[in-house]
Amino acid sequence: MREGNIHKALSSPMRREIIIFLGTGRKYLSEIANHIKKTPQTVDFHLSILDNAGMVESVEDEGKKYYELKNREVLKFLSHHRPFPGKHHPKPPHEIVLDVKDELNERMDRIEKKLDKILDKISQK
Helix, strand or coil: CCCHHHHHHCCCCHHHHHHHCCCCECCHHHCCCHHHCCCHHHHHHHHHHHHCCCCCCEEEECCEEEEEHHHHHHHHHHHHCCCCCCCCCCHHHHHHHHHHHHHHHHHHHHHHHHHHHHHHHHHHH
């Protein structure tokens, strides 16, 4: 477990919220998603970062997958509300795609407006 992975894992308010929620006991992915009001895909992305940092683990029980904290000491650390470095704030891939889509839509709107102006000028001649 590298220190950089820990800082990255704790740099996100959403991941800190997931850790705190898992402090109450093991949870399903859907329970976590409902609690923090995010999609299961987003939560799964953040859980994988927490897993890579060695903070959470998935556990199979009776054919169901749960997530739980590996070490509850992190809850003590989070309770002191210490600041975290803000240089690591990765977004899940599907959110990046949505951001790019929105940006492309805005560009297309601007292009269409310019085209409309050009067509208006041509039709006025």
